[in-house]
Amino acid sequence: MNGPNPTAGRSSAPPRETVPVPTGTRDVLPEEMAELREISARVAGVFTDAGYGEVSTPSLEFEETVRIAAPDYLDNVYRVPDADGRPLVLRFDSTVPIARLAATRYREADPPLRFFYLQHVYRPVEPKRAQSRQFLQIGMELLGEAAPQGDAEAIELLARVLEAAGLTDFRIAVGDVGFFTGRLEAAGLAEDDPARNSILHELQSRDLVGLRRELDRANAINDGDRGRLADVAAARGGRELLEREGASHLLALDDRLRGAGIEDRVIYDLGLVRQLSYYTGTVLEVYAPHSGFPLGGGGRYDDLVGCFGRDLTAFGFALNMERLHLAALAEQEGAR
């Protein structure tokens, strides 16, 4: 984000140095900071009014905390050597630390527990890719409220948060991580068939061509099912899609979203699978026009808090503050 350095080598003064910030990080200057503060205050107000309390967790956690809860993520964290010898990692998401916090600091508290946060997460970047090493997330975790009621509370809150941030034209894509895998099993693909992981990998990258290729390679699945599975993975729509495909979990959720009057904000996506392995049920992603990337996402993770010693169902979502801000700006520009 630094500009060029036209003074380099021109001055007669002693040599001075300009150093860029690492790729994937940036300085935020006052005008943008003021706007980010304003949006986050509005969003925090929505959370607070809904009974959510803000928490903050350390930027440095023991590697062990990640290993217990999301070991597949250890390939994608910053490790920080410490003189103590017990390895530390930089926070890569807020869900795992808040699961730890809830299970330890709220071990005896009556559920449901409602938390929100505004903090940075850190992820190693690949060279030459426009990835962020560090980004600011605002999000929530609702613990001890099972599906479909907890899912509906979170999605309704998400819609209110996006409106408070200044967005009018957004869509919340909602899927169910169990739906497609259930269809794979119904089509005869065993849970330990190596083709399963290849298929799910293509689904996670939203590569429908790759998905079709991997379905074709799965010998356990017959031709007719291959076509039907590819169609399901690409299917998006409203309640009629859920009825046609018999997506009973999502139908129960849709009943509640209709009760809350936010069914127009939601589009069901039966191929939606989030990358983090801890999701167990409903998952979601947020889209806005003019944004090439989802503004955020989330889902249900009923087994995660239990890893830290207290069984609690859970649902959470996180929004990327920078993308949220840019999407709100783009809408304002469009409205002019």
Place this chain on the structure above:
Amino acid sequence: MNGPNPTAGRSSAPPRETVPVPTGTRDVLPEEMAELREISARVAGVFTDAGYGEVSTPSLEFEETVRIAAPDYLDNVYRVPDADGRPLVLRFDSTVPIARLAATRYREADPPLRFFYLQHVYRPVEPKRAQSRQFLQIGMELLGEAAPQGDAEAIELLARVLEAAGLTDFRIAVGDVGFFTGRLEAAGLAEDDPARNSILHELQSRDLVGLRRELDRANAINDGDRGRLADVAAARGGRELLEREGASHLLALDDRLRGAGIEDRVIYDLGLVRQLSYYTGTVLEVYAPHSGFPLGGGGRYDDLVGCFGRDLTAFGFALNMERLHLAALAEQEGAR
């Protein structure tokens, strides 16, 4: 900050784990978070009203940025290995990054430049010491306003900030890093005499017994000067102290602080030397009753921004948000 784990080994369920947070870090729970947000909003309001704009810098910077500006601090930073191979460090203060930001992003802007920030800094801890690995600082940097005018603006702002945070009973200790070293030179101690570093080291740790010992060991200084130097290092007081000792820089500052009507908030401390090597003039520390540690500190660093390619005089201070909050709470309790 985690409680004990009374459930460990008692449950018949599969073994579950509770993991603490690393020493020197902590979870912040909703009640405290709400109070921290309230204090920081009030302080941010004071900064904004005074024309300061908030900035945010990356948590990860190139090690080179620290090496250019404050190489002595490289022993006290977290290094973060990166796949790129170019070493990263966690932010250990906000002054160096904002100096970098000002020199690069505001290379052509007319001074003075006024910035404030609310962000965490990270410092390795020694085993068995109650040190913080991570703490939240709110602070400011005023660039391009020389002494004494810039010093006075910053100290007046600091007093307003502390009042806005809810403190009534605080003192700002003000010293001058050049005053004591000037006295050492006047007493005959050469700048390259090895005794100089030992003396300054004791002064930095505020160890007056150790200081007297190191003064006695310095052969270049005569007995009378040793006593006078020890007295000066321990001297605290008002304008009369500055007049007696001929502390001309601080007298010029005191004129302005009197003009602003905040001379009662200030106590001059001729032995005050801050640990960071980049300070070049006036330095300060903030004390409140019931707080065993300074709430924060700062000073003038006229040579730092130039390291990044633009010569700008500068003054900054930072407050530890947690200590500020605890000091304000302690005053409230005392007032009940």
